[in-house]
Each structure stands twice: as C-alpha cells, then as structure tokens.
Amino acid sequence: MSKKIKVLVVDDSAIAREMLVRGLSRKPDIEIIAQAGDAYEARDHIVLSAPDVMTLDVEMPRMDGIEFLKRLLPQYPIPVVVVSALTAEGSKKALEAMQAGAMGVVAKPRGRTPGDLERMIEELAEQIREASIADIGKQTKREEFPKSTSPLRSPPPGKSGTSGSKDNRDRMIAIGASTGGTVILNYLVSRFPQDMPGTVIVQHMPPVFTRLFAESLNRESKVEVREAADGDEIRQGLVLVAPGDFQLKVVKKGKGWAVSIAPGDKVSGHRPSVDVLFSSVAEAAGPNAAGLILTGMGRDGADGLLDMRRSGARCFAQNEESAVVFGMPREAAENGAAERLLSPEEMVPALYSDFRKPASAPQRTRR
Structure with a gap:
C-alpha cells in the first residue's frame, strides 16, 4: 500500500475541524495526524509531527492565516490548502493566502445537506493530493521569477x-x-x-x-x-x-x-x-x-x-x-x-x- 498523506487540519471552529477530520479520514490515502484551533497550536504540531499538507482557515483569532503563512513558510515550507467561507471577507483573505504561498483554496459548503459536504470533502481531498506532490520551493513570489528581457515595446x-x-x-x-x-x-x-x-x-x-x-x-x-x-x-x-x-x-x-x-x-x-x-x-x-x-x-x-x-x-x-x-x-x-x-x-x-x-x-x- 502506498504511503498515506499526513494532514494537519487547522480551524478555529471545533465543529468545522470535526467535519473536516471525519470526512477526510474516510479517504484511504489520507491520514489526519493532528488538528489545531489557532496558528500557535498549529506551529507546534508542524514542528513535532511534520505533516505533508496543512489545511488552513484564514479567519482565525490571535493570528490570521495570512500572517501565519508569511511567518511559517520561510521556515517550514509545507504545502497549504486554504479552506475558506464563501463570504466577501473570507474570499478576499483566501486569495491573499494564495498570493502568500498557499497551494489552493476550497470553499466551505454554503448548504448543510450531506451532498454539499461530500462534494466539498471530495474537492478538498483532491487539492490535498495535488499539494502533496507540489515542489513548494518553486512557489515563489511573482517578483522572484527571472525578469523578462524580451524586446516588447x-x-x-x-x-x-x-x-x-x-x-x-x-x-x-x-x-x-x-x-x-x-x-x-x-x-x-x-x-x-x-x-x-x-x-x-x-x-x-x-x-x-x-x-x-x-x-x-x-x-x-x-x-x-x-x-x-x-x-x-x-x-x-x-x-x-x-x-x-x-x-x-x-x-x-x-x-x-x-x-x-x-x-x-x-x-x-x-x-x-x-x-x-x-x-x-x-x-x-x-x-x-x-x-x-x-x-x-x-x-x-x-x-x-x-x-x-x-x-x-x-x-x-x-x-x-x-x-x-x-x-x-x-x-x-x-x-x-x-x-x-x-x-x-x-x-x-x-x-x-x-x-x-x-x-x-x-x-x-x-x-
């Protein structure tokens, strides 16, 4: 059996964490190794458990997800998938998180039906699989790409x-x-x-x-x-x-x-x-x-x-x-x-x- 993808789930809502952990745990290739309610707890799990991928809610107390990414990724280059509410503020912060180095973004379900949740878990699982094989060292800031020397007027x-x-x-x-x-x-x-x-x-x-x-x-x-x-x-x-x-x-x-x-x-x-x-x-x-x-x-x-x-x-x-x-x-x-x-x-x-x-x-x- 191939190696499972070790995942750390980070969300300040205990209900949201339980939803994500339960859904992702049903995937045979994914193992939830820890969960955290804020950035400080997440940092400790990263140091101790070395997850392959982290899911991250960007709207958190004490330190939001964007600031966490800016501090974390230079020291611990771990692939991150943002899980965000489809609100104006949540969507804006999720995009900022991607510009700060997150691999992808998945929207929390608007509805509460089992079908809505299952579709979201399927999408998140796919994003986790994709992030797990990403070369995080190449996820650089735009200005760090080589400058174009083309003769465009x-x-x-x-x-x-x-x-x-x-x-x-x-x-x-x-x-x-x-x-x-x-x-x-x-x-x-x-x-x-x-x-x-x-x-x-x-x-x-x-x-x-x-x-x-x-x-x-x-x-x-x-x-x-x-x-x-x-x-x-x-x-x-x-x-x-x-x-x-x-x-x-x-x-x-x-x-x-x-x-x-x-x-x-x-x-x-x-x-x-x-x-x-x-x-x-x-x-x-x-x-x-x-x-x-x-x-x-x-x-x-x-x-x-x-x-x-x-x-x-x-x-x-x-x-x-x-x-x-x-x-x-x-x-x-x-x-x-x-x-x-x-x-x-x-x-x-x-x-x-x-x-x-x-x-x-x-x-x-x-x-």
Missing part, C-alpha cells in the same frame, strides 16, 4: 486596448492553469503589453475567488482583466478569467470571437476545464490562436492543447524547472501538444510574437 499608459499592433486584433490566446497557477499568472499578466491579443484564462478555482483573482490581476496590469460573462467579446488588450463552477467555450462572432459560459458536467475532473476551453479555441480560431498550459496535477488541457496544435495554433507549456506541479505540462509534452517548454521569462515573448510564425506538426514525446 513599452505600451502607453491606460487600458483602452485600442492602440498598438493591428496584427494582434485578429489573434487570441488561451491559457490554462491549476495548482501554483495564481503566482505565475500574476507574473505573466502584469507583463502583458497593452496591445496583447485578447486572452482567455482558465484557472482551477471556486466561484467568487475567480472574480477576486481577476480584480487583483487588473489592479497590477496594463491590460484590462475581468471575470468573463456570457457573450463577452474577445478583443485586443482584454483578459477574461473563466468564472468558477462554469464551463467556458470560445465561439465565433462575426469576424472575431466571444465567450459562451454555461453550467455543465465536469470535464477532465474540472469545471471550468482547460480541455473545454482549448478544444473550443481549436474549432473557433484555429491558426489564429496560441495556447499555454501551466502548472497543475493531472492532464486537464493536454488533449485540448493537442486539438489546438492540430488546428495550426502555436502551443506551449511551462517547463519543469519552474512548474510547482509538472503534471499538466508534462502530459501536454508527452502527447505532442506542446511544441516548446517555456520558462516564465520566455512566455510573454512567445505568446506575443512567436505565434505569428507557422506552427510545426505535433510530435509525441516518448515516455
């Missing part, structure tokens, strides 16, 4: 998206990410020039958090960033983030494209799914698109990126040296979808310029 201030290269107005970009994605996406989008082709992003994240994440990106970017709404047109200088718990597709609209957003079944284990996005881009945009798959466990996006490459799109994936979890990029490389593995500093130049060049035929990498 500096855009004028503002977010109008109306000036710049005409060539970019009939092209689009699709990006997919999971664990560790918020940090690399912060790095990339903050470096997009104002005339960047219209971009659509799927980041595996619950509802509410996707909107806050988009708002956070928008505050630090030259381009406009917002959570996508059904019917939004894809245009130069605009980045759309897929809303949590919905599937997003790109569809033709006149001479350009728009997004179609609707409820739907999970695809490749996710909603929104990178595969759904990429496959729709292959059909709608073909060689006028570029795709990039970033850090994450599993293979969501690998088949869709292959569809894009077969349609003539330029297709890239994050390299192993920088990916917190190399699962999704590896799958895209091994099935022939990704023509190049890129470091963070190479990504914006590739997406901005390289995909004007003809794409090469896909070649499967041998395992």
Whole structure:
C-alpha cells in the first residue's frame, strides 16, 4: 500500500475541524495526524509531527492565516490548502493566502445537506493530493521569477486596448492553469503589453475567488482583466478569467470571437476545464490562436492543447524547472501538444510574437 498523506487540519471552529477530520479520514490515502484551533497550536504540531499538507482557515483569532503563512513558510515550507467561507471577507483573505504561498483554496459548503459536504470533502481531498506532490520551493513570489528581457515595446499608459499592433486584433490566446497557477499568472499578466491579443484564462478555482483573482490581476496590469460573462467579446488588450463552477467555450462572432459560459458536467475532473476551453479555441480560431498550459496535477488541457496544435495554433507549456506541479505540462509534452517548454521569462515573448510564425506538426514525446 502506498504511503498515506499526513494532514494537519487547522480551524478555529471545533465543529468545522470535526467535519473536516471525519470526512477526510474516510479517504484511504489520507491520514489526519493532528488538528489545531489557532496558528500557535498549529506551529507546534508542524514542528513535532511534520505533516505533508496543512489545511488552513484564514479567519482565525490571535493570528490570521495570512500572517501565519508569511511567518511559517520561510521556515517550514509545507504545502497549504486554504479552506475558506464563501463570504466577501473570507474570499478576499483566501486569495491573499494564495498570493502568500498557499497551494489552493476550497470553499466551505454554503448548504448543510450531506451532498454539499461530500462534494466539498471530495474537492478538498483532491487539492490535498495535488499539494502533496507540489515542489513548494518553486512557489515563489511573482517578483522572484527571472525578469523578462524580451524586446516588447513599452505600451502607453491606460487600458483602452485600442492602440498598438493591428496584427494582434485578429489573434487570441488561451491559457490554462491549476495548482501554483495564481503566482505565475500574476507574473505573466502584469507583463502583458497593452496591445496583447485578447486572452482567455482558465484557472482551477471556486466561484467568487475567480472574480477576486481577476480584480487583483487588473489592479497590477496594463491590460484590462475581468471575470468573463456570457457573450463577452474577445478583443485586443482584454483578459477574461473563466468564472468558477462554469464551463467556458470560445465561439465565433462575426469576424472575431466571444465567450459562451454555461453550467455543465465536469470535464477532465474540472469545471471550468482547460480541455473545454482549448478544444473550443481549436474549432473557433484555429491558426489564429496560441495556447499555454501551466502548472497543475493531472492532464486537464493536454488533449485540448493537442486539438489546438492540430488546428495550426502555436502551443506551449511551462517547463519543469519552474512548474510547482509538472503534471499538466508534462502530459501536454508527452502527447505532442506542446511544441516548446517555456520558462516564465520566455512566455510573454512567445505568446506575443512567436505565434505569428507557422506552427510545426505535433510530435509525441516518448515516455
């Protein structure tokens, strides 16, 4: 039998801790080794028990989860999954926790039915599994990535998206990410020039958090960033983030494209799914698109990126040296979808310029 994942559960609510411990204990590959009601108790368990993963409530007395992460991770680099209430304050703090180094976030159930709780436990268990194989040393702050030395011209201030290269107005970009994605996406989008082709992003994240994440990106970017709404047109200088718990597709609209957003079944284990996005881009945009798959466990996006490459799109994936979890990029490389593995500093130049060049035929990498 494979080694169980040792988990520390941290929440100031005894009821919440009992709920999490009981649910996670039913998973054969997860072992709850301790639980804590505040940051100080949690620190003692980390020192004594050395858990593989910690679940963390960010709204706690004495020391909140964000401050705890900032103090903890430099000394004890442990993968952390945030478990947060779907309130405005809870969601905001959860996003801050991810920017401080947490691997992922799971929303506490709004309802009290057994089905709501079971779905939340299933999602949390998956996040724990993904976090347990993450290379926490690569979960660095955005500014610690190598600086881009690309020859991109500096855009004028503002977010109008109306000036710049005409060539970019009939092209689009699709990006997919999971664990560790918020940090690399912060790095990339903050470096997009104002005339960047219209971009659509799927980041595996619950509802509410996707909107806050988009708002956070928008505050630090030259381009406009917002959570996508059904019917939004894809245009130069605009980045759309897929809303949590919905599937997003790109569809033709006149001479350009728009997004179609609707409820739907999970695809490749996710909603929104990178595969759904990429496959729709292959059909709608073909060689006028570029795709990039970033850090994450599993293979969501690998088949869709292959569809894009077969349609003539330029297709890239994050390299192993920088990916917190190399699962999704590896799958895209091994099935022939990704023509190049890129470091963070190479990504914006590739997406901005390289995909004007003809794409090469896909070649499967041998395992």
